[in-house]
Amino acid sequence: MTDTSTTATGSAVACDCGCPIHHGKPRTVWSDRQCRCVLVCATQPTTVVAREADCVLFLDPAHHHTVLSAYLLPMGRIDWPSCAPIAGGDDPRANRILAPLLASIINYLNAALPVLDL
Ligand SMILES: [Zn+2]
Numbered sequence: 534m535t536d537t538s539t540t541a542t543g544s545a546v547a548c549d550c551g552c553p554i555h556h557g558k559p560r561t562v563w564s565d566r567q568c569r570c571v572l573v574c575a576t577q578p579t580t581v582v583a584r585e586a587d588c589v590l591f592l593d594p595a596h597h598h599t600v601l602s603a604y605l606l607p608m609g610r611i612d613w614p615s616c617a618p619i620a621g622g623d624d625p626r627a628n629r630i631l632a633p634l635l636a637s638i639i640n641y642l643n644a645a646l647p648v649l650d651l
């Protein structure tokens with residue numbers, strides 16, 4: 534994987550998963566080697582888990598037209614150092630197709646979750 538430093542403005546929400554470097558703080562870097570944030574961490578944007586491809590996909594919080602992916606590890610952990618724009622950011626077609634789909638899923642969930650009362 535490339536050593537792309539994937540940074541973002543992050544969310545204002547603080548990590549609540551016990552990650553050794555983020556707990557109690559917002560997350561602004563998505564490819565940090567020491568990060569142990571889990572999928573259900575409060576800092577993690579809405580994420581699609583693609584088990585067939587052993588990866589997760591989510592929209593870059595700072596650039597909603599960019600889709601980030603990271604490898605899924607055993608036990609549901611995520612290989613954060615592998616986090617990078619899909620196709621290394623050099624294939625705009627993938628972002629053009631996936632970013633609107635992810636945005637629709639997020640909009641749908643935001644609208645549906647209060648109804649589902651989860
Ligand atoms: Zn973390």
Ligand SMILES: [Zn+2]
Pocket residue numbers: 548549550551552555556569570571574575576
């Ligand atoms: Zn966390």
